[in-house]
């Protein structure tokens with residue numbers, strides 16, 4: 131459970147890093163499940179419904195960038211969706227009703243893990259209120275060198291930035307025109323088994339991993355039980371209700387005065403992932419691993 135001070139910090143900074151939420155056993159289970167998925171990815175020669183591949187991926191040298199919806203792939207991931215240590219934090223922030231949305235696992239293998247350009251999750255999935263957050267589970271130690279997530283504290287109370295390039299939603303912010311002060315960025319580091327909680331409107335991104343240590347990050351999106359999506363309507367009422375991880379269902383979404391920018395028009399890479407969409411970003415902030423390695427940083 132988090133303290134009153136943590137709740138205040140979340141309200142003012144828009145994020146928390148909470149140490150040691152998972153047991154060593156749970157971390158081991160996640161590592162084993164992730165190693166299994168990397169083995170399976172040897173069979174993929176292009177992106178699939180489950181795997182997003184790094185450039186240079188091959189059967190002999192698997193380079194997996196993302197596992198999509200990992201909670202549907204292995205019980206070790208599925209157990210994390212309703213993890214009491216995670217759900218209790220969200221109940222403390224929002225009250226008793228909490229709903230899961232989806233999960234992804236971003237792998238940044240030692241030496242070549244891809245960067246994620248600056249963005250706000252809210253730009254992808256605005257709701258009727260902004261009690262939405264992503265919970266990131268550190269499967270490895272997150273160090274200053276291995277591509278751990280960067281956030282801009284307090285940015286969750288600011289504007290929703292333009293995530294379009296050439297008139298198309300690319301899921302990333304052009305750093306050259308945004309006016310954002312990136313010198314304010316803070317790195318979320320911690321031991322394996324720790325979690326991050328970041329508000330859906332918080333600016334965040336992460337650099338390539340050119341260190342010798344892997345960085346695997348299991349990310350869950352959650353929302354308050356009374357937040358209703360303004361885009362991406364639920365497939366069915368039953369599917370929607372099955373996502374509640376705490377509390378009770380409601381037919382009365384809470385509406386608040388929140389800034390919204392719709393994620394349209396869609397890019398051709400929309401059906402792939404964030405990484406593919408962000409390739410269309412006009413100017414990038416982070417160097418790719420190959421560029422960073424050749425620049426010696």
Ligand SMILES: O=C(O)CCC(=O)C(=O)O
Pocket residue numbers: 236246277278279280334335336347349404
């Ligand atoms: O993997 C990371 O460091 C950031 C991930 C992220 O922001 C995302 O996938 O939306």
